[in-house]
Amino acid sequence: MPCFAHFRSCLPILLLLSFAASGAAPVPTKHATVELLSKQTEIAPGSTALLGVHFILESGWHIYWKNPGDSGQPPAFQWQFPQGLTAGDVEWPVPERLQASPELADYGYKEEVLLLVPVKVASGTQSGSAAQITLQAKWLICREVCLPERAELKLSVPVKSAAKDDSSQAKLFASAARRLPKPLPRGWKTVAVEGKDNFILKVSPPHPLKQAQFFPADPGQIDNAAHQVVQPTPKGASLQLKKSDLLLKPIAVLRGVLSLADGEAYVVEAPVRAPRR
Amino acid sequence: MFRVRNSLIALCSVIALVAAAFAVRVGEPAPGFSAVDSTGKTQRLSDYKGKYVVLEWHNQGCPFTQKHYESGNMQRLQKEWTAKGVVWLTVISSAPGKQGFVTPTQENDYLKKMNAVPTAVLMDPAGTLGHLYDAKTTPDMYIIDPAGNLIYEGAIDDKPTTDQADIASAKNYVNAALTEAIGGKLITDPATRPYGCSVKYGKF
Numbered sequence: 020m021p022c023f024a025h026f027r028s029c030l031p032i033l034l035l036l037s038f039a040a041s042g043a044a045p046v047p048t049k050h051a052t053v054e055l056l057s058k059q060t061e062i063a064p065g066s067t068a069l070l071g072v073h074f075i076l077e078s079g080w081h082i083y084w085k086n087p088g089d090s091g092q093p094p095a096f097q098w099q100f101p102q103g104l105t106a107g108d109v110e111w112p113v114p115e116r117l118q119a120s121p122e123l124a125d126y127g128y129k130e131e132v133l134l135l136v137p138v139k140v141a142s143g144t145q146s147g148s149a150a151q152i153t154l155q156a157k158w159l160i161c162r163e164v165c166l167p168e169r170a171e172l173k174l175s176v177p178v179k180s181a182a183k184d185d186s187s188q189a190k191l192f193a194s195a196a197r198r199l200p201k202p203l204p205r206g207w208k209t210v211a212v213e214g215k216d217n218f219i220l221k222v223s224p225p226h227p228l229k230q231a232q233f234f235p236a237d238p239g240q241i242d243n244a245a246h247q248v249v250q251p252t253p254k255g256a257s258l259q260l261k262k263s264d265l266l267l268k269p270i271a272v273l274r275g276v277l278s279l280a281d282g283e284a285y286v287v288e289a290p291v292r293a294p295r296r
Numbered sequence: 297m298f299r300v301r302n303s304l305i306a307l308c309s310v311i312a313l314v315a316a317a318f319a320v321r322v323g324e325p326a327p328g329f330s331a332v333d334s335t336g337k338t339q340r341l342s343d344y345k346g347k348y349v350v351l352e353w354h355n356q357g358c359p360f361t362q363k364h365y366e367s368g369n370m371q372r373l374q375k376e377w378t379a380k381g382v383v384w385l386t387v388i389s390s391a392p393g394k395q396g397f398v399t400p401t402q403e404n405d406y407l408k409k410m411n412a413v414p415t416a417v418l419m420d421p422a423g424t425l426g427h428l429y430d431a432k433t434t435p436d437m438y439i440i441d442p443a444g445n446l447i448y449e450g451a452i453d454d455k456p457t458t459d460q461a462d463i464a465s466a467k468n469y470v471n472a473a474l475t476e477a478i479g480g481k482l483i484t485d486p487a488t489r490p491y492g493c494s495v496k497y498g499k500f
Contacts, residue, residue: 089432090494092456123432123494159359159458164395165493167359167458238489264321264430265450265487 042073042188046170050077050160055152055172056133058192062150063182064103065142070174071133071188071195072096072156080162081127084114086236088125088243091165094134094158101151103144107137112198113276113284114234119163124243126234133195146178200276200284209289211260211273218260218273220289225254230280233258233287237274239265320429322449322486326440327428331387333416334400334407339385346442348382348474352414353389353426353495355396355434356406359458360492364435365410367460370452374413377474386414389426391498396434397421423497433492437470441477448473450488 045054051074058069072094074082083091098106111134114126144150154172159165203209204224212219218241220233231249235241245261260273270291278284320327326349330340341349352370355361364370374384388403390396398406403417420426429438429449439448453466473483 090492092458092491095457119494120497122427122430122497125494157457157459161493163496164357165359239487265489267322267487 043172043174045073045075046172048160048168048170049166050080050162051075051082051158051168053156053170053172055154055174056188056191057174057176058184058188059176059182060185061177061179061181061183062138062140063179064140064144064146066140066182067107068104068138068140068176068182069192070106070136070138070152071192072136072154072172073131073133073191074128074158075131076129076160078130080160081115081117081125081129082132082158082160084126084128084234085109085111086126086234086238088117088127088238089123091125091127091161092159094156096136097155097157099153099155100138101144103141104150104152105139105141107139110135110137110199112195113200113278116232116234118244120244122244126243132198133191135192135195135199140178144178146180149175149177151175200278200286203285203287207285209277209287211289211291212294213269213291214294216262218262218291220258220260220273220277220287221252221255222258222277222287223252223255227251227253228256228279231256231258232278233260234276234278235260235274236276239263240270240273241266320438320446320449322446324446325444326438326446328444329425329428331418331420331425333418334403335416336400337416339416339418341440341444344383345444348377348442348477349440350377350382350384350470350474351429351431351438351440352384352386353431353434353436354386354417355388355390355493355496356398357395358434358493361396361434363458363460363463364452365412367463368411369463370435371410371412373468373470378413378415380478382474384414386412386417387420387425387431388417389420389423389431390496391423392421394496394498395493396496421498423495426495426497431490431495433490434495435492436490436495439470439473439477447477447483448486449490450485451490454488456489456491 042054042056045052054073056071062068083093085093117125152174157169208223210221242261242263248259250257273289277287328341333339378384435452441447453468455462455466476483
């Protein structure tokens, strides 16, 4: 998408587009433009609506994943909803590994990201009026240096008896959904074999995997900056993950996201076991 | 002139006495070091055997560091614990040209302006001490016990934000660890994930 490679040049177009769609006016900050979008032009009681917080970042700057890695801080959202609406957990797209130096690695997003937030609309919610939604968003944005930024984003969505998708937002929401990690396919097995200094994460689809990268969901378990040694096996691959120096207690499950060469990514919850003698 | 002085500082300020051949881990001996402070005095970890030593990685341009200095939180900790005999060493590992790099004079002016009272500020522009301890963020905190063992490493508290308003409700890990250790108790949280800006190391 040339637009996002040189987003400055197409920013006016993006702004115009979002004015026409289900979203409030984008808010420019020093190094980003942020907007609150709705997948639906109309939302309905007894359903789950999908909102998105869209970050368009100045070239070279990044924001953070839910586990930011060695430094940084994930965006934080504080919602104000009318009665009947409640926000679920943020759905985080697969991040990029941002290695600033040999000893430090972070996880985050560059250029553009849509963070999805499902919103439950209770069945008793009154229809006929518009739901006024306000989001206080705070995030840390970094290039070499880091700056805290914030914005107040407002959105008004009519509550009707049936929900209606916004066709002008379909592409953006669909591409965000594609960037989310999927549940591990049926039949795939994962296990993390614990050694003194490493976990060996074994993945068995069961077919050989050439390339794989693991993003830890929890901080302080693996060494973020250490090179992940990937060894293809007949049934999949094994990844050597160096333990974090901060890991002093045993863990039962190694959680994270496994990203593969074909662009697919899966949620991994690998039970940890001792090596077989 | 300035440049010559800076590179001299970069070259000589930190001489690691122990190579970083092993990872620094809580429960193990803290690696010894010798470093020049902002007053030009050489500080050795071995000088402080028998005392608790706190290491605080610092970058005055980092919003996470600013949270704890502009609120006076870090100065309060420095004052309270140094009054109880704890040695507090602030460490600056920003490389020349990077955010947080300061000359000794600039650092001494900053200390005065902020009413900061560490025992000393170690100038580490080559990043030797930072790499020795594997310091990742500013702030990143370490506590060494009187026997010379590392007893805490990680965050300053449990609210990884840049908001001063979060300090009041945060659990301060450094306070907790020092209180427990000095009281002869086990440290509840001996290792936590440090939060903040990345340490602005130069090319190695």
